[in-house]
Amino acid sequence: xxxxxxxAVVRLIVAVLIAYAIVFVAALVNIVFERRVLGFLQDRLGxxxxxxxxxxxxxxxxxxxxxxxxxxxxxxxxxxxxLAPIMVMIGAVAIxxxxxxxxxxxxQNLNVGLIYIVAITSFTVLSxxxxxxxxxxxxxxxGALRTAAQMVSYELPMILALLVVAMAAxxxxxxxxxxxxxSYRWFVFTMPFTFLxxxxxxxxxxxxxxxxxxxxxxxxxxxxxxxxxxMRFGMFFLNEYAGMTIMSMVTVTLxxxxxxxxxxxxxxxxxxxxxxxxxxxxxxxxxxxVLVWIRLSVPRLQVDQLMGFAWKVLIPLGLVNILATAAVxxxxxxxxxxxxxxxxxxxxAFVGLFDTLLRWRxxxxxxxxxxxx
Amino acid sequence: xxxxxxxxxxxxxxxxxxxxxxQYPEQRExxxxxxxxxxxxxxxxxxxDPRCRACTLCETNxxxxxxxxxxxxxxxxxxxNEARIQRVRADSxxxxxxxxxxxxxxxxxxxxxxxxxxxxxxxxxxGYLPRPALQEISVExxxxxxxxxxxxxxxxQFRLSPAGRFVISVCHxxxxxxxxxxxxxxxxxxxxxxxxxxxTKDRLFTLQTAxxxxxxxxxxxxxxxxxxxxxxxxPDGARALVAELRHRxxxxx
Amino acid sequence: xxxxxxxxxxxxxxxVWVLVCGVGxxxxxxxxxxxxxxxACFLGVAAVFVLLDxxxxxxxxxxxxxxxxxxxxxxxxxxxxxxxxxxxxFFNRQAIFALPLTVAAAVVITVILVTSxxxxxxxxxxxxxxxxIAGGLFNRYVFPFELVSFVLLAAMIGAIVLARKEDD
Numbered sequence: 001x002x003x004x005x006x007x008a009v010v011r012l013i014v015a016v017l018i019a020y021a022i023v024f025v026a027a028l029v030n031i032v033f034e035r036r037v038l039g040f041l042q043d044r045l046g047x048x049x050x051x052x053x054x055x056x057x058x059x060x061x062x063x064x065x066x067x068x069x070x071x072x073x074x075x076x077x078x079x080x081x082x083l084a085p086i087m088v089m090i091g092a093v094a095i096x097x098x099x100x101x102x103x104x105x106x107x108q109n110l111n112v113g114l115i116y117i118v119a120i121t122s123f124t125v126l127s128x129x130x131x132x133x134x135x136x137x138x139x140x141x142x143g144a145l146r147t148a149a150q151m152v153s154y155e156l157p158m159i160l161a162l163l164v165v166a167m168a169a170x171x172x173x174x175x176x177x178x179x180x181x182x183s184y185r186w187f188v189f190t191m192p193f194t195f196l197x198x199x200x201x202x203x204x205x206x207x208x209x210x211x212x213x214x215x216x217x218x219x220x221x222x223x224x225x226x227x228x229x230x231m232r233f234g235m236f237f238l239n240e241y242a243g244m245t246i247m248s249m250v251t252v253t254l255x256x257x258x259x260x261x262x263x264x265x266x267x268x269x270x271x272x273x274x275x276x277x278x279x280x281x282x283x284x285x286x287x288x289x290v291l292v293w294i295r296l297s298v299p300r301l302q303v304d305q306l307m308g309f310a311w312k313v314l315i316p317l318g319l320v321n322i323l324a325t326a327a328v329x330x331x332x333x334x335x336x337x338x339x340x341x342x343x344x345x346x347x348x349a350f351v352g353l354f355d356t357l358l359r360w361r362x363x364x365x366x367x368x369x370x371x372x373x
Numbered sequence: 374x375x376x377x378x379x380x381x382x383x384x385x386x387x388x389x390x391x392x393x394x395x396q397y398p399e400q401r402e403x404x405x406x407x408x409x410x411x412x413x414x415x416x417x418x419x420x421x422d423p424r425c426r427a428c429t430l431c432e433t434n435x436x437x438x439x440x441x442x443x444x445x446x447x448x449x450x451x452x453x454n455e456a457r458i459q460r461v462r463a464d465s466x467x468x469x470x471x472x473x474x475x476x477x478x479x480x481x482x483x484x485x486x487x488x489x490x491x492x493x494x495x496x497x498x499x500g501y502l503p504r505p506a507l508q509e510i511s512v513e514x515x516x517x518x519x520x521x522x523x524x525x526x527x528x529x530q531f532r533l534s535p536a537g538r539f540v541i542s543v544c545h546x547x548x549x550x551x552x553x554x555x556x557x558x559x560x561x562x563x564x565x566x567x568x569x570x571x572x573t574k575d576r577l578f579t580l581q582t583a584x585x586x587x588x589x590x591x592x593x594x595x596x597x598x599x600x601x602x603x604x605x606x607x608p609d610g611a612r613a614l615v616a617e618l619r620h621r622x623x624x625x626x
Numbered sequence: 627x628x629x630x631x632x633x634x635x636x637x638x639x640x641x642v643w644v645l646v647c648g649v650g651x652x653x654x655x656x657x658x659x660x661x662x663x664x665x666a667c668f669l670g671v672a673a674v675f676v677l678l679d680x681x682x683x684x685x686x687x688x689x690x691x692x693x694x695x696x697x698x699x700x701x702x703x704x705x706x707x708x709x710x711x712x713x714x715x716f717f718n719r720q721a722i723f724a725l726p727l728t729v730a731a732a733v734v735i736t737v738i739l740v741t742s743x744x745x746x747x748x749x750x751x752x753x754x755x756x757x758x759i760a761g762g763l764f765n766r767y768v769f770p771f772e773l774v775s776f777v778l779l780a781a782m783i784g785a786i787v788l789a790r791k792e793d794d
Binding site for chain 1: 635636656658659662665681682686689692694696697700756
């Protein structure tokens with residue numbers, strides 16, 4: 001039993017505990033952040049009684065949820081019913097292994113970090129399917145299948161956008177991606193079209209915003225989570241909010257320059273620079289604010305519109321984007337400038353033409369349907 | 374896509390606006406003079422008396438059921454004729470003996486039945502539902518008076534004024550209707566001098582129409598009270614029945 | 627993490643995990659439990675790849691097997707009707723044929739493993755870099771690569787055709 005091994009195991013356990021702690025804290029902060037921001041955007045104050053300006057509200061909610069009865073339906077598969085909410089957190093926790101929080105601080109500097117992220121996001125689908133099945137409820141099952149279909153469909157545009165980032169950064173390692181965005185050449189400025197594709201796909205992956213059909217209370221009760229109550233439901237719930245932060249962290253790392261910002265070397269303790277950490281958090285929470293803002297402003301997509309949007313719009317555009325980026329990288333003389341020009345043109349074309357094309361297509365569809373007199 | 378951005382811009386525009394909600398109870402919104410959201414007994418400045426008429430509708434309609442109206446009102450309901458007439462009738466009714474209500478209240482306390490059962494028991498004791506009895510029920514059960522009236526007025530079996538000695542029910546079910554029940558009803562109405570649903574002035578007869586009473590082979594059917602059924606009725610038979618009942622009343626004096 | 631050094635204790639733990647989950651796949655009576663055991667087995671195989679210092683393969687294993695294949699298997703399970711396996715499920719009449727075949731297969735595999743020249747002492751694997759894999763895929767093995775993509779295209783078209791509603 002070598003000392004090396006024991007130390008490695010201890011480090012592993014500590015890292016996992018820290019990751020879980022970050023996930024929980026992020027989830028709790030997000031919940032109260034969202035409630036207050038939603039309140040402010042809706043001309044009202046959010047919950048501001050518990051603790052200073054209401055920041056202890058989610059802690060109170062978490063305690064309340066933990067005190068609820070541990071209840072499982074009689075016909076439910078008890079093992080799977082308990083396993084699903086536990087498994088669902090794994091996605092959020094495991095991604096943190098590769099994210100560079102600040103200069104010189106990554107848990108594991110995997111040189112295939114991007115693929116790792118993709119692999120972990122595909123893990124959540126499994127736990128949702130299990131959750132829907134284990135409830136022994138037809139409607140939960142249908143909800144779980146719909147959720148799984150949505151998440152699987154939107155993984156593809158996400159991966160296609162990630163590939164473009166990898167091409168532009170020249171490596172799959174997240175540290176290399178952050179480094180490639182030095183001197184404020186963030187990918188959101190040089191590749192805005194890819195950023196838009198990735199952002200839309202990530203919002204759909206999170207089951208948030210206009211893509212939250214699986215958990216829309218008005219339509220499916222709670223979809224796959226119908227039979228869950230108390231802390232089991234709390235786990236699904238926390239995972240969704242933690243996912244907001246985690247996905248924002250990924251987006252910031254890939255497109256918004258990670259921890260880069262002014263005064264990077266101002267405050268360094270034990271080799272860990274603290275000012276970039278602040279920039280990182282600021283950017284992450286700006287993105288979380290945008291997620292909450294979108295959720296409030298955009299009406300929900302129907303399930304067929306959802307799937308149609310993924311397969312008929314985002315995936316072809318993602319593929320075309322890859323082809324065009326590859327062409328630019330291979331043949332254009334100043335590839336950075338050429339890529340920026342192409343990407344901005346693509347963004348303007350997409351945003352400008354989307355409405356017209358959609359209206360045209362709907363008109364054609366309506367004309368094809370026979371009018372019954 | 375552009376529409377989404379426009380929607381987002383609209384939403385963001387709400388961020389700097391003044392918020393509608395206030396930090397209650399530290400801050401309160403100033404309500405206009407005549408607003409009716411506030412619970413208080415309004416005093417008429419002219420007479421220094423409360424304006425409340427104890428109709429208990431507030432008690433019925435309160436969504437959180439926090440209002441209880443305890444009243445001994447010396448005011449009559451405002452001048453809607455129907456209400457005034459009902460009140461006159463109620464006042465002219467003999468004061469019911471509320472001691473008789475005790476077994477009904479006990480039954481309620483033991484088994485917590487619905488209001489229908491309580492009212493049916495009450496009607497069995499008094500023959501109708503006197504207002505003082507309903508008030509007593511309201512006090513004892515905690516259900517507001519207007520809700521009790523809601524149940525009582527909805528169902529045909531409950532009478533809010535005393536019935537006559539003989540309750541004549543003319544069946545208007547399908548078979549009886551086809552066999553000429555309207556003529557029977559008209560004959561009764563003509564003979565007794567009251568309309569369906571009313572009681573004669575001498576408190577002998579109450580005329581009412583009923584749904585199908587059952588013995589359709591004997592259509593048209595008339596039932597007197599609870600147990601006396603006359604089949605194959607004719608208008609002449611109706612008049613004869615009234616005469617016989619009058620005679621019976623004379624004899625049983 | 628002392629990977630690449632093929633730490634024997636870790637390997638024994640992971641191998642036991644893989645074997646137990648593999649047995650679980652066939653032993654569970656509830657088919658969803660079997661599927662979950664299969665997922666755990668795949669994760670164990672990914673751990674073996676990590677121990678062999680083939681991180682990319684481990685991640686691809688998770689991405690494809692756990693993230694895609696298991697999901698498809700679960701979809702298939704959940705959308706079809708199953709019956710609960712009875713306890714005597716394994717020792718039915720087909721065992722007469724299955725048992726000798728299984729033993730024969732195990733013997734053949736053992737013989738191959740023992741007499742082959744593959745490096746079995748867990749020395750560092752040939753950790754091919756991603757660039758080299760891409761070079762191989764698009765230069766030397768481009769033909770099988772395109773064939774595989776055709777097969778996938780055929781599968782997708784088949785799925786769409788099967789799932790379409792009948793329009794008149």
